[in-house]
Amino acid sequence: MRRELGMSAALVAMCLALFISNSDFLGQSNAINTLRQISMLGIYAIGSGFVIIAGGIDLSVGSVVGLTGVIIAKLSSQASGGLGHSLGLGVFVALAVALLIGLAQGLLITRLHLQPFIVTLAGMLVIRGISQTIVEGGTLSLGTSPLLRLANGGLFMHNGDPLLPYPLLMFLAVIAVGGYVLHYTVLGRYVYAIGGNREAAAYSGINVKRVETLTYVVSAGLAGVAGVCYAAYIGQMSQQVGVAYELYAIAAVVLGGCSLRGGEGTVLGIVIGSTMMRVIDNGINMFQIRYQDADGVPRLWRLNPNWTFVIVGAVILIAVVLDQVVHVVQDARRIRGEAQPHPPSPAPATPSLPPT
Amino acid sequence: MHGITKRFAGVTALADVSLTARAGEVLALMGENGAGKSTLIKILGGVQPADAGEIRIDGRAVLLDGVRAAKSLGIALIHQELMLAPNLDIAANIFLGGEGAGGPLGLLAPLPRAEMNRKAAALLARVGLDSPPTTPVGALTVGQRQMVEIARALSASARIIVMDEPTSSLSAQESARLFEVIRQLRTDGVGIIYISHRMEEVQLLADRVTVLRDGRHVGDLGRQEATTDKIVALMVGRELTGDYFPKKTAKGSEVITAGGPPLLEVKDLLVPGAPAGVSFQVRRGEILGFAGLVGAGRTELVETVFGVTPARAGTMTLGGQPFAPRRPRDAIRRGVCLAPEDRKRNGLVLPMSVAENSSLPNVGSYNRWGWLDRAAERRVAKAEVARLGIKTSSITTKVVTLSGGNQQKVVLGKWLAMSPKLLILDEPTRGIDVGARAEIYRQVAALAADGVAILMVSSDMEEVIGMSDRVVVMRERRVAGVLERAAFSQERIGALMTGAQKAEVSA
Structure with a gap:
């Protein structure tokens, strides 16, 4: 919990600094758009969190996000290239495909003892290629599909913006269900146990393979849900949608306090991590310093947006370095505590004389 | 059941x-x-x-x-x-x-x-x-x-x-x-x-x-x-087979009975996690056995001598000079080598060949204008294969395909190529069949006869008794007793190991 508190404090400080430098940061349109972005990242980051807490990794997330949108556009778009089926059918098929991808990857990993990194790396490439084939290298427009309202609409419209955009509502639902499953059910307990000590979990009679497979299904399923949102948000599906999103998800999950060794992390942490990622992204555009140049003319200094990746990378590094420092200090304290009952005595307990 | x-x-x-x-x-x-x-x-x-x-x-x-x-x-x-x-x-x-x-x-x-x-x-x-x-x-x-x-x-x-x-x-x-x-x-x-x-x-x-x-x-x-x-x-209660272990050569026992100065002298060495310091010494040409149960602290002790985990306190001298290895490299430079207990994890790079494993600790010496001198590497590896009787189809065979006994010989070979002064063997024959065992015993005895000091950790009672000149018995990370060859018996060592008998030192 301490970790989440620290991250929240850092996040609040960051938002405050951004707001002071540029009050538009919390202006209606920017704030709501950032919330939308946080929500869409958070939905699939929580899925990745399941996999990572169980000690695995899922690199196919971004490709699943892309494929979901492409399938919806292909099946249900009235525009050219679309097959013109109903939107419901498109969404249903897309989500079913996402779940099947998760199941297939999970089964490959657990039944054939393949490394999750390799399986999902291959999955990432294969799925991306399928998207590319479906869009035939171009774009598929969703046209005027009612799906577009999913991203832009919401509850409590105010000056043309929804105060509660639909993606945020979906994110809140995923937080509630994901948090409940991970922290309050037997399944969640097993996910943590497998990440903490796989052997102990197996020796406790837990069906490790089934639980692990489930985490990949959850990950791909939530990537599918996020994919529906992105399709609605972007409207034009190309093969580029979702590229590198798995890395954003992993970064958010790690920022939020999950260890890639597994067994650590919370849904709240992932939510904070996702928020941080998007606030940094947005902040790089918003941050500005007012100053007067030598001639007394008021000017604005802004961050070079080319620095985005440098800053995101640096923030992740700083977070894990701080985390490691805390771990080392804790371990040292524990070892000292353990040594206490048996203080080392310099004298050997039994005489050992040199031989005659 | x-x-x-x-x-x-x-x-x-x-x-x-x-x-x-x-x-x-x-x-x-x-x-x-x-x-x-x-x-x-x-x-x-x-x-x-x-x-x-x-x-x-x-x-x-x-x-x-x-x-x-x-x-x-x-x-x-x-x-x-x-x-x-x-x-x-x-x-x-x-x-x-x-x-x-x-x-x-x-x-x-x-x-x-x-x-x-x-x-x-x-x-x-x-x-x-x-x-x-x-x-x-x-x-x-x-x-x-x-x-x-x-x-x-x-x-x-x-x-x-x-x-x-x-x-x-x-x-x-x-x-x-x-x-x-x-x-x-x-x-x-x-x-x-x-x-x-x-x-x-x-x-x-x-x-x-x-x-x-x-x-x-x-x-x-x-x-x-x-x-x-x-x-x-x-x-x-096994029958000991007498001729299984090589007889001490006259040369080896002379070195010992001559009572030369100790090659390695360990004083109050405090291994991390041990309750007390450990002291012992070993001479050139002597085989010092370490008996004890699993968890008695023997592996931790020899790993400290080899510099894997630096000592908390105590002193060591090697050949009269202070010896305080902080990493295995320090120990290897001073001629101290360790054939580890878990040879597949710590002793060998399994997917690499016999020759590559043999040159590993010393690969810098095969450097010729920045290129690895493969010919020299092959020459040395061939010599080791012949010397130790390693059964392998060739020196380019991956060690993962060799039997346990031959893998252990490759571990020995890689150290022998560096002419060690002190060779530490941790469970040298675990999981090795009888034939390869006898061969390893013969090699170890020959090394001792050449004046190499040997520390041998073994949980095999026969092996400890058959090979050692002296035995340090450890229990619960302390020295429970030191026995001279004349005082060896399975019962005495066993009793010291399990604590059935209080500490004893043979005179």
């Missing part, structure tokens, strides 16, 4: 072993390392299936085809390596796998946290651990974790509890508490199978003793007849 047989890749780990545990009785299961105790209880716990044999509970034959099956039949295992998830709290570990996922919701059933914490608190009180059930296991000491394991066995209200060396990491106080728990369980009618190497514990607790040796059942002793002498005799 009746007629249990288990084979691993051609090696028979258990041959027709039978064992009977009765309700309200503590059965001590004893045997040397590798006698098959762990395999036997893994079969009982449903972790591994038996190849043959039958297990009956209450007279009914049962099928133990998994941990769950064994659990539901009331069998609880307390493993020697603690099987806990450090990221979860005490209560979560105690009830792991038994949270009640059987209901209509299956895995999505809510965790009964409050109930688990309440029950865990009661169990912790029984085992005398006064940490709240919400403490993460990672924050506990090893002894406390052991108590959590025991609480877990109690939680399953097991009818048979198997404890594999439960006191190996407990303090005297914690052990006493555990014995109380065991006595209480016995009164409650639980059958307990207690594995331990410590004679005093067995004498204190056991109603009967079953002894295994080399995967065979060699004896059952009742409480009255289970004297330390009898148990040790059954545990180690």
